[in-house]
Amino acid sequence: MSAASPTIEARDLVLRRGERELIRGLNFHLQGGRITVILGPNGAGKSSLLLALSGMLDVTAGAVYLNEKPLAAYTRSDIADVLAWQGDVPPGEFGLTVDQRLQLAMCSGLNSDIDQEKRLAACAAQDLLPLCQRSLATLSSGERQRVELAALLVRDCPIWLLDEPCAHLDIRHQVAWLHSMRDKANGGMAIIAVLHDVQQAAAIADDVILVYGDGRVRSGPAADLLIPDILDDVLQTELRLMEDGVLIADYSGTKMPDL
Amino acid sequence: MSERNLPARFGGLLLILAISVLFSLAAGERWLNPFSAVDVMDQTILWELRWPRLLTAFTVGGLLALAGAWFQVMLGNALAEPYVLGVAGSAAVGAVVMLAVFPESNLGMSFGAFTGAAVGIGVVMFFARLGPGRLLLAGVVLAAFWSAVIALMLALLPQGKLGLALGWMLGDLSSSVVPVSLLLLLWALALACGMLLSRSLDRLLLGEAHAAALGVDIARLRWMLLFAASSATAVAVTAAGTIGFIGLVIPHAMRLVFGSLHRFMLPASAIGGGVLLMLADSGARSVIAPAELPVGVITAFIGVPVFLWLLWKKA
Numbered sequence: 101m102s103a104a105s106p107t108i109e110a111r112d113l114v115l116r117r118g119e120r121e122l123i124r125g126l127n128f129h130l131q132g133g134r135i136t137v138i139l140g141p142n143g144a145g146k147s148s149l150l151l152a153l154s155g156m157l158d159v160t161a162g163a164v165y166l167n168e169k170p171l172a173a174y175t176r177s178d179i180a181d182v183l184a185w186q187g188d189v190p191p192g193e194f195g196l197t198v199d200q201r202l203q204l205a206m207c208s209g210l211n212s213d214i215d216q217e218k219r220l221a222a223c224a225a226q227d228l229l230p231l232c233q234r235s236l237a238t239l240s241s242g243e244r245q246r247v248e249l250a251a252l253l254v255r256d257c258p259i260w261l262l263d264e265p266c267a268h269l270d271i272r273h274q275v276a277w278l279h280s281m282r283d284k285a286n287g288g289m290a291i292i293a294v295l296h297d298v299q300q301a302a303a304i305a306d307d308v309i310l311v312y313g314d315g316r317v318r319s320g321p322a323a324d325l326l327i328p329d330i331l332d333d334v335l336q337t338e339l340r341l342m343e344d345g346v347l348i349a350d351y352s353g354t355k356m357p358d359l
Numbered sequence: 360m361s362e363r364n365l366p367a368r369f370g371g372l373l374l375i376l377a378i379s380v381l382f383s384l385a386a387g388e389r390w391l392n393p394f395s396a397v398d399v400m401d402q403t404i405l406w407e408l409r410w411p412r413l414l415t416a417f418t419v420g421g422l423l424a425l426a427g428a429w430f431q432v433m434l435g436n437a438l439a440e441p442y443v444l445g446v447a448g449s450a451a452v453g454a455v456v457m458l459a460v461f462p463e464s465n466l467g468m469s470f471g472a473f474t475g476a477a478v479g480i481g482v483v484m485f486f487a488r489l490g491p492g493r494l495l496l497a498g499v500v501l502a503a504f505w506s507a508v509i510a511l512m513l514a515l516l517p518q519g520k521l522g523l524a525l526g527w528m529l530g531d532l533s534s535s536v537v538p539v540s541l542l543l544l545l546w547a548l549a550l551a552c553g554m555l556l557s558r559s560l561d562r563l564l565l566g567e568a569h570a571a572a573l574g575v576d577i578a579r580l581r582w583m584l585l586f587a588a589s590s591a592t593a594v595a596v597t598a599a600g601t602i603g604f605i606g607l608v609i610p611h612a613m614r615l616v617f618g619s620l621h622r623f624m625l626p627a628s629a630i631g632g633g634v635l636l637m638l639a640d641s642g643a644r645s646v647i648a649p650a651e652l653p654v655g656v657i658t659a660f661i662g663v664p665v666f667l668w669l670l671w672k673k674a
Contacts, residue, residue: 180574
């Protein structure tokens, strides 16, 4: 990990895909040690925002700065040294094994003993040790998601961009992953994660970016934005405020009524 | 696929190669023992007819297998290969067009084949953007169209060249116009090129977004693959016409034995494709000797069931 604290920053970022304006004027600054959570409805542009932040999608206007330098000044492989991106699970079509998938995530092309130890450690952390030599296509969705999380762990990137890291995970692994994120942030990493669970967002977010889907965006400290009126508006559903101040989705009324 | 025992597996492949070479030398209208032929006539058949022909088959088969492996990664579809995608067909059209315009120029023919292959890949890649289901559909329809164009060209070509052009429809290794030494050089070059790109190719197995996130310059890699796959297809078509399914069967089989990582599966495919076409050609000139079957008949009899099986497995 680099000695200086990693930073990622957006200045007046505008993102348009086709005719639709997804992001109109986003500003935020994230530095090592902190976690930013992106919240918003399906199709609002959260994944597009992550792609833009990682340089895989051209911004319409404004700029992204990585460690104080414009993203446009980096080559693809220089970005890959700094940023790790997690998205949809890769296709299982070509019969890659778990271990090979992790090899591909590693920066050095050499398959040294140190690299192998790192992969074993990542597999152990994600409870994948018995599955190491299995083909990806034979795993369940949750197991494949854990392979993607292990693929993040084997890389030495100081910044993570995570697109729904908890998708398909069972509760135990969701809880464990949030703890790993906090550990990594405490170790100096900067993390941005798209999440759907407001309870998880409230638990882990230091800062929040809200993406409304019509171009509107808001960013700021979690304490300022994770409040009922604002979240009801962006997520288009009424959340329930628990006695301890925690916000949760309101599922009341979905149980079969007593007759 | 685990990486243990890889040296033993490569040893096995080389052993199969050696046996196939001996078999291809021995098989034909007359069975000959390559170790004990003393007759001048037999020596001529062995070393001036069968040896260059088997080298042609080996290199063409290897190039087709490499092109198939590249297409599959580039398009993210394990069923892609030059023949099924119609790219071999478009290369043949390019070659026949140049043959009609410059009847004596082999270089012109190769250039025509390359241009045809590049155009064919361009069209296929355009349809690949519309979704994986469309890709093969477009390829099959285009392949039918290119055969129609060749049939049209044949009707228009002067009679003398007709036999040569006919051979392209189903593959013919008996009348290659490309020198064997050049074919060997291009085979080695294609393999070296694939090895240089192997790490980027591996990452492309994860899909474009993952590959880009891992530092692969996708646009550059696409152009290089486009050029490499067009060249390999063009050389194979110029030398031997349109031969199907080697590019499908071999990369698939080699992934099963050597795993998906390209630094292992590409060299295995370059050799395995060569072995398969050598054996197919030996069969083609033996089963109804003294007449010859077009070699594409044999590869189709092997390849179509494999294709259908893979399609079944995918669904």
